[in-house]
Amino acid sequence: MLSLLSLIALWWIAARASGNPQLMPPPGAVLAFAARAIASGEMPLNIAITLARVAVAFTLSMLVGAVIGFIAGRSKRADALIDPWLVVILNLPVLVVIVLVYIWVGLNEVAAVLAVAIAKTPTVVVTVREGARALDPGLDEVAAVYCVPALRRLRRIVLPQMAPYLAAAGRGGLSITWKIVLIVELLGRPDGVGFALNLYFQNFQVAGILAYGLVFAAIMLVVEAAALQPWERRANAWR
């Protein structure tokens, strides 16, 4: 809290020192800009659109990544098949993925979400694969000997062991996802926070960039603290 206040103070001093409110607006100007953008409905709309893309891409990459990661962690042959793909995508700059998907799929919503999901899924796969490898074979044997039905086995034996890994993948995933979504919007979408940032960049409106950046970051922090962290705590509660 104190360091946050000192940051704002430092910002205010820097703005005064620069003497150019266009380039380095003081906190008050950014706040006023944010208030106007919120009142006009422009910022809420853009943020809602971006959040929707984050949600869809995040869900998609978590689902696909969890399934692929689980299979790779359980089967050496599947892992041998999947691993080279992971290495390639993980080492490919995100920008390359985005541009290629836009070219191949088109400048549309599907491409935007797909590009984010493709860039994000490998990190989920890697984390979940680690979890699948760490599954206790002793508990597998218990399930086998007692013929525990597949669904109950998944819910009661496998998922509790995977939960910390899924939570870690989700937490790391969300922050990466929203950053990638902004790039995707900046490059090829007519709306969303990334588009707005690009607009204010073109117009050299630093107040707009800061207002959007801070409000959006604050929202993502709240999402993480309110949704992901409690879930992670619950997943680890029995320890």
Place this chain on the structure above:
Amino acid sequence: MPGGEAPVLQIAIAAKAFAGRAVLGEIGFAVAPGEIVALFGASGMGKSTTLRIALGLDQDFVGSVRRGPGRVGMVFQEPRLLPWLTLGENLRLVAPEADPAALLGSVGLPDAAGLLPRALSLGMARRAALARALAVGATLLVLDEPFASLDPALAASLAARIAAEAQTRRAAVLIATHGLDQALTIADRVLVLHGTPARLAADLAVDHAGDLALRAALLEQFPFLAAEMPAG
């Protein structure tokens, strides 16, 4: 010793190797409904491996295993309870219709259904694992060292609980153990694994509970049984 009924478990191992090293030779025996068979052998003699083969958990061996119909209850050497489930939930995981409180009470753990496994001592966790094995109404109970780390009085009461399961429900019971005296009080038959690779060196009927003649004969032929007996 019950006879005439189809065995619940019939094992005919010809050979079993780990990484090229032969660990089991010829081991053949059957367990009938209601029969309690105790399996002895020095540590590392392949008792656990034999049990794993009996359960179908290890299929990488030469020979055959036949199991009758019905469910299997197993107590592994480590309790292997699911740490994120209470004892009651652990029991219902394998037997949704079971009454966990009554089962836990029958192994000396009354009022423990709501506890998480981490709250238990090893001895208590073993008993909970036995309650889980009893929960499924098994036709075959396989127990790997069920009396280890239990005091003699408790071991005796659990042995009685297992014997009752064989008598009243006609469950076939296969126990790997170090406790010769414990086993002689409840077992109908004693098997001894011995040699390298381990083969079935003895398959003897227990005449009556605590059969002293058999005890003496076993100790003479297999001195390691005395060395491995728990103190007290």
